[in-house]
Amino acid sequence: MNSTLRKQTRVLNHMNVPFTLTFMTPSEVDVTAEIATVSQQVDRFLAQVDQQFSPFKVDSDVSRFQRHELDLLTADATFQTIYALSEDAKQFTQGGFNAYYHGYFDPTGLVKGWAIETAQQQFLQPLLDHPWFIAVGINGGGDMQLATNDGEFNWEIGMENPTNLQRILATYHLTNDAVATSGFNKRGLHIERPAANDFRQLTIIGDSLTTADIWATAGLSMAATDFKRLSELHQLSGMVVYDDLSVQAFAGGEWFDAQKL
Numbered sequence: 001m002n003s004t005l006r007k008q009t010r011v012l013n014h015m016n017v018p019f020t021l022t023f024m025t026p027s028e029v030d031v032t033a034e035i036a037t038v039s040q041q042v043d044r045f046l047a048q049v050d051q052q053f054s055p056f057k058v059d060s061d062v063s064r065f066q067r068h069e070l071d072l073l074t075a076d077a078t079f080q081t082i083y084a085l086s087e088d089a090k091q092f093t094q095g096g097f098n099a100y101y102h103g104y105f106d107p108t109g110l111v112k113g114w115a116i117e118t119a120q121q122q123f124l125q126p127l128l129d130h131p132w133f134i135a136v137g138i139n140g141g142g143d144m145q146l147a148t149n150d151g152e153f154n155w156e157i158g159m160e161n162p163t164n165l166q167r168i169l170a171t172y173h174l175t176n177d178a179v180a181t182s183g184f185n186k187r188g189l190h191i192e193r194p195a196a197n198d199f200r201q202l203t204i205i206g207d208s209l210t211t212a213d214i215w216a217t218a219g220l221s222m223a224a225t226d227f228k229r230l231s232e233l234h235q236l237s238g239m240v241v242y243d244d245l246s247v248q249a250f251a252g253g254e255w256f257d258a259q260k261l
Contacts, residue, residue, distance in 0.1 A: 004026070004027040004028075005024050005025065005026065005027060005134060006024070006025050006026065006027040007022065007023070007024055008022070008023045008025065008031075008035060009021060009022050009023070010035065010039040012039070012042060012043045012046060014043075014046040014047055014049075014050045015046070015049075015050050015054065015112060015140075017112065017140050017141040018140075018141070019042070019046060019116070019138060019139070019140040019141075020138070020139045020140075021035075021038070021039055021042060021124065021136075021137075021138055022135075022136065022137045022138075022139070023035055023127070023133065023135075023136055024133070024134045024135040024136070024148075024153065025132055025133055025134060026132065026134070029132045031132050031133070034127065034130075034132075038123050038124060038127065041122075041123045042119045042123050042124070042138070045115070045118075045119050045122070045123070046115060046119065049111065049115045052078065052079070053082065053107065053108075053111045055106050055108060061076065061079055062105065062106065062107070065079070065105055066104045066105060066106075081114075082107050082110070082111060082114065083099075083105070083107070085107075085110055085114065085210065085214075086099035086105075086107045086110065087099075089110060089214045089218070092234070093214065093215065093218040093222075093230065094222075094226070094230065095222075096217075096218030096219065096221050096222040096226070096227070096230070097109060097110070097214050097215075097217055097218040097221070098221075101221075109213070109214065109217040109218075110210060110213055110214050110217070112140055112141070112143060112213065113143055113178075113180055113209040113210045113211075113212065113213025113214070114209075114210040114213075115140070116138045116140045116143060116144070116145050116209050117145045117178065117208060117209040117210050119138055120136070120137070120138050120145040120147065120209075124136040124137070124138065124147070125147055128147060128148070128149040129149075133149070134148060134149065134150050134153055135147065135148035135149070135150065135153050135155065136148075137155065142160075142179075142181050143178075143179065143180045143181065143209060143212075143213055144157070144178060144179045144180075144209070145178045145209040146174055146175070146176065146177055146178070146179075147175075147176045148175050148176060151175075153175070154173040154174065154175060155173070155174045155175070155177075156171060156172075156173055157171065157172045157173075157174055157179055158170070158171050159171070159172070159181070159203055159239060161241075161261065162183050162200055162201045162241055163245065163261075169239070169241070169247055169261070170239060170247075170249070172205065174205070176207070177205055177206070177207065178205070178206055178207060178208055178209035178211075178212045179203065179204070179205050179209075179212065180203070180204050180209060180212035180213040180215070180216040181201065181202070181203040181204075181216060182201070182202050182213075182216040182217050182219070182220050183200055183201030183202065183220070183241070184200060184201075184220065192221070193220065193221075194221065194222060194223055196223035196224060196225070197220060197221075197222065197223055197224050197227075198224055198242050198243045198244075199219065199220055199224060199227075199240050199241070199242060199243075200241045200242060200243050200245075201240070201241040202216050202219045202220055202227075202238065202239075202240050202241075203216065203238045203239045203240075204216045204219070204236060204237070204238040205237045205238050206236070206237065215234075215236060216238075219231075219240075228250075228255065231250055231253055231255075232253035232254075233253070234253070235252045235253040236250065236252075236253060237250060237251045237252060238250060241261075242258070244260075245260065245261040246258040246259060246260050246261065247259050247260075247261060
């Protein structure tokens with residue numbers, strides 16, 4: 001790996017969330033044009049996803065589906081994909097994730113993660129076939145899909161303290177990974193907290209941001225004991241911050257001793 005790398009970022013705003021695209025390249029090359037092209041492609045894609053799946057837009061496909069105005073399950077391939085992912089998520093989380101939680105279809109808990117992962121795969125990932133790009137990633141409100149083509153490169157990702165965002169609880173060194181974090185202090189979390197859950201913040205690390213985002217949401221909506229059981233079954237990895245501000249990590253379904261902040 002070239003010892004001198006240049007980090008370039010572009011920020012796009014959709015779904016009331018800043019999406020940061022990050023490009024790591026050798027410092028001596030000029031890839032401004034390539035970055036501009038990809039950024040425009042991602043911008044258009046995210047705008048389309050927002051228009052299609054926002055529950056806050058009266059003319060979105062989700063809102064129209066809620067009003068039974070359009071049979072999107074047979075008319076639109078992307079809608080079919082999101083609907084199928086929602087149904088699958090309900091099954092493998094044993095109801096922890098439920099797009100019909102409010103009584104009507106609202107896939108908000110997985111759309112952002114799916115959009116980030118899809119944008120990474122379709123637009124950023126192909127850049128790694130070129131030697132001028134060492135690593136690429138998308139961060140949307142703290143949820144990330146990351147990639148690199150260099151075995152020596154690591155993304156250094158800090159996990160924030162939910163009570164003090166200037167303090168880092170832990171640092172992970174990742175390569176081709178996804179990170180999703182949900183918490184009751186996070187904007188846009190639309191789930192009811194069960195009495196048997198003392199999680200304040202939950203981070204999931206895995207290969208797919210879609211799946212990680214689903215688990216980060218589901219883990220806050222079920223009893224803590226149920227999430228731990230499912231984390232062992234599905235060999236999940238990540239970190240929990242509890243209400244008492246203790247922290248506990250888990251990897252491959254194995255849980256480690258909690259530590260006080």
